[in-house]
Amino acid sequence: AGSTFKPFLYATALSQGLDPETRFSDDPVKVTFQDGSGVERFWEPANADHRSRGQIPMREALKLSRNAVAARMISHTGIDPVIEMAHRLGIQSKLPQVPSIALGVGEVSPLEMASAYSSIARGGRMLPSRCISAVQVPQGEFVNFRSSQWRDQALPPELAAQLIEMMMRVVEEGTGGAARLS
Numbered sequence: 001a002g003s004t005f006k007p008f009l010y011a012t013a014l015s016q017g018l019d020p021e022t023r024f025s026d027d028p029v030k031v032t033f034q035d036g037s038g039v040e041r042f043w044e045p046a047n048a049d050h051r052s053r054g055q056i057p058m059r060e061a062l063k064l065s066r067n068a069v070a071a072r073m074i075s076h077t078g079i080d081p082v083i084e085m086a087h088r089l090g091i092q093s094k095l096p097q098v099p100s101i102a103l104g105v106g107e108v109s110p111l112e113m114a115s116a117y118s119s120i121a122r123g124g125r126m127l128p129s130r131c132i133s134a135v136q137v138p139q140g141e142f143v144n145f146r147s148s149q150w151r152d153q154a155l156p157p158e159l160a161a162q163l164i165e166m167m168m169r170v171v172e173e174g175t176g177g178a179a180r181l182s
Contacts, residue, residue, distance in 0.1 A: 008085050010073075010163060023058075026061065030042055
């Protein structure tokens with residue numbers, strides 16, 4: 001998933017009481033963690049430009065896809081809450097329980113990402129994805145495969161709105177500029 005996974009980290013941070021102006025250090029970072037067998041490991045993610053911007057607000061860090069901030073943020077939120085948030089929003093794949101999940105090291109299908117992003121866009125309400133919802137038979141009748149049923153409110157609407165605003169900045173002013181439509 002790469003950096004497209006970062007909104008789940010930020011959603012988790014917002015749900016834990018942080019806000020878009022909460023500042024994190026963008027300086028180089030070394031994260032210590034225990035792997036599944038209890039062995040101590042180290043993770044040293046770098047920003048793509050290998051530079052530091054000092055203390056920066058979360059909204060700026062997401063806009064510029066700052067990896068050092070993401071590493072510090074997952075140390076603050078915890079790994080499991082981020083994975084839980086991704087699952088609540090629509091990711092179904094098993095995700096690795098490692099700090100680098102903050103940078104999207106897990107394998108996730110494009111349909112899962114679209115489903116999870118659409119949950120954010122729906123104000124935090126998750127609706128299970130499907131590729132086909134109905135087929136029209138030759139007699140003109142529609143055959144429905146499933147009815148649309150909302151699941152849980154995965155993210156409170158006010159937090160979804162904050163996250164949407166932050167994500168819009170990625171495209172309007174940040175590293176996602178290539179996705180901007182005219």
